[in-house]
Amino acid sequence: MNPIKHVAIIMDGNGRWGIKNKGSRNSGHRAGLNTVETIIEECIEKKIQYLTLYTFSTENWKRPKKEIDFLFNLLQNFLKHKIENIIKKKIKLNFIGELNQLPSALKDLIKLSEKKTKKNQLIQVNIALNYGSKSELLRAIKLINKKKLIINEKNIDKNLFTNKITNPDILIRTGNTKRLSNFMLWQMAYTEIFFEKKLWPDFNKKDFRIILNSFKIIKRNFGSVK
Template identity: 40%
Template sequence: MPASHSSYDSGDEPRPRHVAIIMDGNGRWARARGLPRVAGHRQGVEAVRRTIKAAGEAGVEVLTLYSFSSENWRRPRAEVDELMGLLRRYLKSEIADLHGRNIRFRMIGERDGLAADILTLIDEAERMTGSNDAMTLVLALNYGGRQDIARAARNIAESVHRGLLRPEAVDDELFSSYLSTAGLPDPDLLIRTSGEKRISNFLLWQCAYAEMVFIDKFWPDFDADDLAAAMDEFAGRERRFGSTANGR
């Protein structure tokens, strides 16, 4: 981490426990260089590696990466196949390294629709790293925020129907326990690259009070300095959680 961002080593500045990132701009990065879109996705994997390393060094407890949304299936078949191939290669080549660095791996999102061999790799990664506690890396794969909320509502309704849960027991805390992120702190900081300023169906419930930072760089160019700058911006903001400043 560059010396200019050494405040995160001192512990004097507030830091986010959970950083969530919408990794956007791979295709535009490639197009700007006259390259096929797949080249942008491949370079984006390098940005993932840099960001995991930087987040761990900055003391982030949870890093969630939006890698493939439930809407991404609508992309051209060749591009989807390339993305799934990159995912396979990442899981095969990187999980042992994550485990060696005491990083826990976790996936959120719908498993239906994913290839059987990918699901096997994910299960193996979660099992291998399940006891690690240096940082949790969450891969949002085939994920949609509305779908996450709808699934939680269905499961709660089923529990009520079966007499396992009283309707009056349903509050924010209980609802959160039915979401795919159960057991994790909500994101404090949401970052989106590429200059777009929307959250695109990502962690809709969980990001209710997240600070949002939008970065003009395309994802393949994102690096440790960009993460540190976003965390510095987070540290300079006054978090109110729906209340007025200073409790007034």
């Protein structure tokens, strides 16, 4: 059976869920946080080492300012009110992306959250915030050139935001959309991809377990013949 160290998730469908059920996209974003907590608990139970959540992409700046502000405030409130519980549960928080472009209050909370949880080892939750895989790769190449290193796979790996994280074994995308949306394109060369029809707030423990069990029995050759 295939071991599972790292699960990555594109949490798609919050806005559509909110409009359908509450008449508001923002209601869907708020509901999606409940699913986040559920899946973190499941990952802990299944002893999964890394969980990476695609929270806000470099392309999401195209959304209405009111929605962007709501998303950032939602994350700020989550970090403020949940951080002690996160520490208690031994969850390590790690943020990846172009964080310097975020509002200063949110940046300060991110730094504080990472500092307070840095010694936790039960699970590492990576929050991809203002993240885009293409910009990450360009950044890595610029860093390699600056360090006067050879451009090769090893050095690119070392200069990505994910340099200390194993590549995802599984990618889950909810929301009935079948694309990667500029998410961890380099890291997911051999990731098994599962597209889920349910919108993110409707995704549950049972759905997650079905995907984990399906992954465990997949024959993974990584380009070879076995």
